[in-house]
Amino acid sequence: MRTYGFIVLGMALLSIVMAFAQSPSWLIGGGFSIYLAWQLLSKEIKERQCKTITKGKVLSIRANGTFLGGQHQPLHNAEIAYLDTVKEFQNLPPNFIHDVSPGDIIEVKYNAKKPDVAYVNFLE
Numbered sequence: 413m414r415t416y417g418f419i420v421l422g423m424a425l426l427s428i429v430m431a432f433a434q435s436p437s438w439l440i441g442g443g444f445s446i447y448l449a450w451q452l453l454s455k456e457i458k459e460r461q462c463k464t465i466t467k468g469k470v471l472s473i474r475a476n477g478t479f480l481g482g483q484h485q486p487l488h489n490a491e492i493a494y495l496d497t498v499k500e501f502q503n504l505p506p507n508f509i510h511d512v513s514p515g516d517i518i519e520v521k522y523n524a525k526k527p528d529v530a531y532v533n534f535l536e
Contacts, residue, residue, distance in 0.1 A: 417452035420445050459531050461523050468494030468520040470512055473504075480506055494520045495527050504532065 427442030471493055475486035485506040492501055512518055522530035 414453065414456055417449050417456075420452060421449040424449055458523075458529055459521075462521040462529060462531055464524045465519050465521050465533055466494050467517050468492040470514050470516050470518060471498065472514055473509055473512070475509075476502065478503065490532075492518070492520060492532070494522070494530065497527065499528065499530060501530075501532055508532075 424442050424445030427438045427445055431438035431442060469492065471491040473488055473490045476489045478487045479485060480487055487502075487506065488504045488508050489500055489502045490504055490508065490512075491498055519533035520530050521533045522528075
C-alpha cells in the first residue's frame with residue numbers, strides 16, 4: 413500500500429501544479445488524490461508510531477464480510493483484550509483464523525502515549 417500511496421501522492425502534486433498551469437478544475441482531482449493518498453498512507457504512519465509490545469487475549473474472531481481474492485478468503489475482525497482494554501481489530505488477514513483461536517495469547521503493538529492506537533504484531 414505504501415507504493416500506491418506514494419504514486420497517488422505524486423498524482424495529487426501533479427494535479428495541483430496543473431491547476432495553476434492549465435485549468436483550476438484540476439484542483440478537484442488534486443483534492444481527491446490527496447484524500448486517497450491519506451487513506452493509503454495513514455495506517456502505515458500510525459503503525460510506525462506503535463513501538464511498545466504487550467500480550468493480549470483473543471476473545472472472539474468473526475468474518476467481517478469482506479473477501480480477499482475469492483469467496484474462500486474472508487477478512488476477519490477480532491476482539492482482543494490488552495492493558496485492561498477490549499478493542500476490536502478489523503480487517504485481519506484470512507489466515508488469522510487458522511493461526512489463532514479464541515482464548516489464545518498474542519502480541520499487540522501499541523502507542524505508549526495513546527494505548528487505544530494498537531495493531532496485532534504479526535512478526536512474532
